[in-house]
Ligand SMILES: Nc1ncnc2c1ncn2[C@@H]1O[C@H](COP(=O)(O)OP(=O)(O)OP(=O)(O)O)[C@@H](O)[C@H]1O
Ligand SMILES: Nc1ncnc2c1ncn2[C@@H]1O[C@H](COP(=O)(O)OP(=O)(O)OP(=O)(O)O)[C@@H](O)[C@H]1O
Ligand SMILES: [Mg+2]
């Protein structure tokens with residue numbers, strides 16, 4: 002598969018009153034052409050900082066301390082501001098979390114959608130407006146032709162987020178960075194937006210990096226998943242590998258703490274404690290203090306990535322050949338069993354829909 | 362198969378809260394009138410967890426706030442423990458304020474940033490004169506901190522030093538300080554991370570069992586509501602669409618809106634997600650002019 | 657991203673299970689506890705201009721306090737013989753030599769006026785031979801006093817008015833806001849002139865006149881802030897606990913309004929000082945012979961062409977005070993607004 006974006010050993014610090022916040026601590030990942038990569042992790046784990054660095058949109062107090070971001074053979078981190086502007090909104094565009102603040106309340110939406118085309122000078126005004134209308138139809142704004150002149154406040158929250166998406170895709174970007182585009186929305190509207198993004202990817206072939214902390218959303222949209230914790234990626238793999246055969250105790254904990262519809266009335270599993278302070282991250286595995294499977298080595302050294310399959314890697318000492326075999330939580334074992342069954346029956350990989358009756 | 366309320370309550374249980382034909386309009390009679398709640402009725406039994414779900418703006422918070430008398434209802438009545446809350450005399454108001462408590466959604470806005478944790482938790486103790494001296498006050502605060510899994514040396518810190526989940530637990534401790542019988546939890550976990558949500562939900566369940574509490578649990582995360590609630594009411598545009606036991610609502614939803622809502626819930630299961638079919642809900646069927654009641 | 661070769665030394669204990677830290681340790685907060693105020697002070701300290709302003713103001717206020725009991729000489733005592741002497745200090749650094757140029761010639765004014773040796777007027781004397789340094793000390797003190805008194809009105813009327821208006825809401829709020837609109841539509845100057853018709857001109861009537869109109873900005877700011885605080889969940893929580901409105905105002909509203917109040921105060925003190933100077937300058941402020949910055953400026957302005965020092969020093973004093981207050985207010989605003997901190 003062709004890599005369209007390749008991030009290598011990215012390190013980002015923020016200087017604050019209290020000291021250096023080590024927000025990104027050696028992150029590497031790549032994005033294949035036409036796929037959706039989901040980045041999950043809890044608040045403060047560094048998801049937004051990662052994608053903002055790709056757009057060169059970091060706050061002033063940020064320092065990039067190392068790494069490369071290769072896009073089409075060029076390192077984005079080494080580009081001049083003018084070169085980056087050419088890419089931004091054209092080859093790579095971004096959808097922000099809050100649909101209320103990412104639109105200009107004083108400009109009609111048609112013009113806002115057409116703006117990236119006019120900025121990049123790729124079209125004249127009439128053509129740009131025609132494309133804007135087309136894209137607004139594509140994202141499902143009814144009666145797009147007449148609504149082009151309306152202002153953002155005349156639309157609902159869900160519609161506004163569709164318009165934000167329209168602005169992001171109007172140039173048919175090669176990469177779309179979506180930073181929690183549905184977190185502020187209701188489940189029903191969230192489901193519509195996710196369906197829309199899948200549909201758009203199908204139609205214009207964009208590669209997507211989708212950030213969220215909702216594992217349900219990830220299961221629905223991702224081809225591959227990277228799990229972040231305390232400024233590092235701790236596990237990545239295909240969506241099936243991460244959901245049915247996770248290897249890192251943090252991923253276990255995340256999956257285990259979500260109630261499924263058949264969770265009975267017993268206690269929910271909760272990951273104890275809170276994430277570490279990135280002003281002074283621990284020397285070893287940052288998850289060690291919260292991890293029931295912690296070994297001595299976890300407090301001493303950061304685990305490297307261990308290979309599970311060609312596509313699946315996890316950074317946990319549990320995968321070291323000398324480490325003792327541990328029993329994952331029951332719910333994870335169930336998932337693994339299910340996975341083996343699915344693999345055996347050949348249902349995984351084919352992506353063929355299995356009819357699960359909602360009301361069964 | 363749909364059971365009606367009688368069959369669910371095989372042995373008659375005590376109704377702690379009764380909401381009867383509650384209406385709550387904002388700016389009534391003005392052009393910007395909002396019918397936040399439009400004639401809803403339901404009962405909450407002693408000791409149960411009553412879940413209230415619905416999309417944003419459907420009137421869930423307004424319902425909770427009307428029950429705890431932060432708003433004055435436009436019409437209808439709310440009985441708590443058999444007494445009409447709008448008729449509570451000033452004298453008995455303090456007692457009502459002690460018996461019913463609320464846990465709020467936003468862990469960042471629900472604690473006064475200028476107060477120490479111990480003063481936040483002890484606010485209710487002071488109002489209701491539940492402790493005689495400072496020593497007793499500190500002891501009770503420490504007890505409450507323990508209960509919600511925080512330690513004594515947190516007492517003298519300020520809210521901004523805590524994470525979202527820890528703050529939410531401080532909010533719970535504040536509500537528990539006055540030993541209420543009924544707690545309204547208005548989306549207590551929706552602002553928290555997945556890894557923290559379970560901590561708070563477990564805590565709420567534990568104290569419910571220990572102290573025989575009754576909950577009104579408001580949320581839009583349906584899987585969590587299903588997990589914690591005994592009965593669930595589904596709200597839409599200020600009205601109740603469906604009310605039944607948690608299992609019934611999930612496994613045999615009757616109302617098309619409930620079906621639509623359920624079909625939109627994302628689950629952490631890629632196979633299920635690949636096969637998920639979203640059902641759209643056309644709200645115009647509500648406006649056919651026919652009167653509707655819950656059956 | 658292939659498997660990394662690890663150079664980490666593993667021993668046979670490395671894979672011993674130790675499990676998660678115990679709960680108390682996980683919930684521990686290692687950072688030192690800082691109150692909101694300490695945090696704000698720390699941020700303020702980073703703002704050089706604000707800190708310099710703060711020290712300047714402290715020094716000016718100290719000098720003003722001293723002037724209540726002691727000034728180099730009686731500020732109102734006239735020595736007509738010693739009129740219009742230029743500044744002079746013992747060592748006679750340039751600008752303070754006691755000499756002035758008259759018709760192109762440098763003359764020693766002190767010798768001309770037969771001032772006894774050892775008598776210096778640091779900032780010179782005015783047309784009545786009054787010591788300008790003493791007058792400036794007194795003038796600054798009076799101006800500051802007026803600023804403080806006017807601000808007291810702000811605090812005493814403006815804060816309760818704003819809180820009640822915002823908290824009660826509805827009809828009460830509408831009526832209280834109409835009253836504010838009416839008062840604020842009358843120009844300050846008109847009020848002052850009316851006051852001067854009723855009372856004798858002087859400190860009292862100026863302060864009362866400014867008090868009547870000055871609290872409006874404070875009341876408006878406090879009301880707006882109260883409206884947002886009112887719907888904050890911690891205020892709702894206090895209500896559900898049965899806290900009385902008065903207690904809520906004391907425990908929740910005022911502490912959270914404090915930064916708005918402090919900042920507004922810092923802006924309203926220099927406004928009051930300037931307004932007094934303006935009134936005195938146009939001759940309806942502090943009556944003679946008392947000195948205020950306004951009267952000093954007004955006197956100095958008459959002879960500015962020939963004796964510029966008589967106006968320079970009061971002008972410099974008022975400028976420093978105004979700038980210092982404004983820079984400090986700006987610094988405080990940044991310090992209190994956590995969003996501006998990073
Ligand atoms: N401008 C900044 N100055 C200082 N620290 C910052 C800045 N921006 C981000 N950080 C820190 O970097 C870390 C990562 O932040 P980031 O916004 O990427 O988190 P996130 O994973 O997107 O979380 P969320 O789910 O809350 O959006 C956090 O600890 C945050 O406090
Ligand atoms: N004080 C108020 N004045 C006017 N309208 C209000 C007020 N409070 C709520 N509303 C309106 O009432 C309706 C119901 O609001 P409510 O807050 O109860 O919804 P909700 O179900 O809690 O939604 P969410 O999930 O977003 O919290 C909304 O349309 C809201 O805009
Ligand atoms: Mg983010």
Ligand SMILES: [Mg+2]
Nearest residue numbers: 421422423548
């Ligand atoms: Mg709400």
